[in-house]
Amino acid sequence: MNVPLHKEIPADILNAAQALSQVSTQWDSDIVQHLSDYIAIPAKSPGFDADWKAHGYIDTVMRNAAAWVEAQKVGGLTLEVVRLEGRTPVLFFEIPATRADSSQTVLMYGHLDKQPEFTGWRSDLGPWTPKYQDGKLYGRGGADDGYAVYASIAAVQALKAQNVPHPRIVGLIETCEESGSYDLLPYVDALRKRLGDVALVVCLDSGAGNYDQLWLTTSLRGMGGGVLKVEVLDEGVHSGDASGVVPSSFRIMRHVLDRLEDSATGRLLPQSFHCAIPADRLAQAKATAATLGDELYKRFPWAHYDCEGSSAFTLPMTTDPVEALLNRTWRPTLSVTGAEGFPALKDAGNVLRPYTAFKLSLRFPPLVDASLAIQELKKLLEDNAPYNAKVTFEGGGGATGWNAPSTVDWFDNALNDASQNFFGAPCGTIGQGGTIPLMNMLSKGFPKAQMMVCGVLGPKSNAHGPNEFLHVPYAKKLTAAVAHVMARVPG
Numbered sequence: 001m002n003v004p005l006h007k008e009i010p011a012d013i014l015n016a017a018q019a020l021s022q023v024s025t026q027w028d029s030d031i032v033q034h035l036s037d038y039i040a041i042p043a044k045s046p047g048f049d050a051d052w053k054a055h056g057y058i059d060t061v062m063r064n065a066a067a068w069v070e071a072q073k074v075g076g077l078t079l080e081v082v083r084l085e086g087r088t089p090v091l092f093f094e095i096p097a098t099r100a101d102s103s104q105t106v107l108m109y110g111h112l113d114k115q116p117e118f119t120g121w122r123s124d125l126g127p128w129t130p131k132y133q134d135g136k137l138y139g140r141g142g143a144d145d146g147y148a149v150y151a152s153i154a155a156v157q158a159l160k161a162q163n164v165p166h167p168r169i170v171g172l173i174e175t176c177e178e179s180g181s182y183d184l185l186p187y188v189d190a191l192r193k194r195l196g197d198v199a200l201v202v203c204l205d206s207g208a209g210n211y212d213q214l215w216l217t218t219s220l221r222g223m224g225g226g227v228l229k230v231e232v233l234d235e236g237v238h239s240g241d242a243s244g245v246v247p248s249s250f251r252i253m254r255h256v257l258d259r260l261e262d263s264a265t266g267r268l269l270p271q272s273f274h275c276a277i278p279a280d281r282l283a284q285a286k287a288t289a290a291t292l293g294d295e296l297y298k299r300f301p302w303a304h305y306d307c308e309g310s311s312a313f314t315l316p317m318t319t320d321p322v323e324a325l326l327n328r329t330w331r332p333t334l335s336v337t338g339a340e341g342f343p344a345l346k347d348a349g350n351v352l353r354p355y356t357a358f359k360l361s362l363r364f365p366p367l368v369d370a371s372l373a374i375q376e377l378k379k380l381l382e383d384n385a386p387y388n389a390k391v392t393f394e395g396g397g398g399a400t401g402w403n404a405p406s407t408v409d410w411f412d413n414a415l416n417d418a419s420q421n422f423f424g425a426p427c428g429t430i431g432q433g434g435t436i437p438l439m440n441m442l443s444k445g446f447p448k449a450q451m452m453v454c455g456v457l458g459p460k461s462n463a464h465g466p467n468e469f470l471h472v473p474y475a476k477k478l479t480a481a482v483a484h485v486m487a488r489v490p491g
Helices: 016-041 057-071 142-161 185-197 250-257 279-292 321-327 370-382 409-421 439-447 472-487
Strands: 078-082 090-095 106-111 131-133 136-138 168-174 198-203 217-222 222-231 304-307 308-315 333-340 356-363 389-397 430-431 451-453 469-471
Touching: 016 057, 016 136, 016 409, 016 472, 057 090, 057 142, 078 185, 090 185, 090 439, 106 142, 136 142, 142 168, 142 217, 142 469, 142 472, 168 185, 185 439, 198 439, 217 321, 217 451, 222 250, 222 333, 222 370, 250 321, 250 356, 279 321, 279 430, 356 370, 370 389, 409 451, 409 472, 439 451, 469 472
Parallel strands: 106 168, 106 198, 198 451, 217 430
Antiparallel strands: 078 090, 090 168, 131 136, 136 469, 222 356, 222 389, 304 308, 333 356
């Protein structure tokens, strides 16, 4: 006879309408304003602000978040800002179980550090000037993902308001995620015993395929990168005098990058940078592509121009929705995100430049070991330099991707019920092209935990770029959905 491992949890344990009403009121009356205050603070991640400690912005947003959490007076909640010497701080909170038979823990995760400003913001917007318009809260970091700590506590409050029994809940909010979470592992090690037996991880740092249903992230790509520099001279020289004798550092850069990428297709050439796509992820990609269709590529702000009297647009790499989805989730790609050695256009004279340097950002498939890939990348780029030029690659760290564990029945049912209750549509599944380093750590540390990796980064929300926004109506429903799933965690 099969004996159930956990006590059955009633499907109607949380009143959905009441929960959504409560969290919506809290968002409108409180959370939007606090997130606006958060957006106004340029708390850039340490990888983009080496003087983060002196500037104090990260400490300010951490202090403000901690004060807000404490002000909610959640029953039994204890909170601590944990600081390890020389590292960005983390916020750790703990809420004891109210379910007598519960021995497991829900871990809620988010981060408060931000990407840098970037250019191209609308004239009425800016990275540090929050604006709430038509249900969208514009500004850097609100959606990615400063809202997470506020939504997490609001979800707990929805449970408390209805006296819904819940398991033990802990929160871990870091301030180094946008730099690759290199400060996080020491904190996870230091707090491991306090984390407990984690049954469910709620990570609100991901995306959504649309704003019409709950979306569960099933995979995340890994990342790696660094600075590739090609040096040919000790100083610039007259291009008329030297060109044809001194090789162009830019041409050598092109030649070296050709070893890595097929410039005609964008395919990365090292076979070890690729992996087989699991059958279940391929099936999910086909189902998601059928739901989202050509919005998978039409949602981007393509450059447009006039061509023979009509408007023309840049074309995507593929118009096949399945291939577009797989390209951004299960295949490696290269992006050049910065450059040095170039004068501004207005200052560019007839000088053959002494060097060219590119900042490279690579995304690796979820099953590729990022550290090994970066080692191979360095050898590939540096060996046998053309003309014996000085070619160096200084790695900037990396993180291995993540493939979600198989979901169990209670989790599947809870997700679909939550999506139906709050969105009127089934839960969707989608791989994401970005990286959340913590997820791979947690999957290794808690192999039996279910992973609710979700987020508000839907179409046009544009995290890391200009005009980033938080879709508040979606965030309200997501907050209520988190409460619903936590209520269904078995004992």
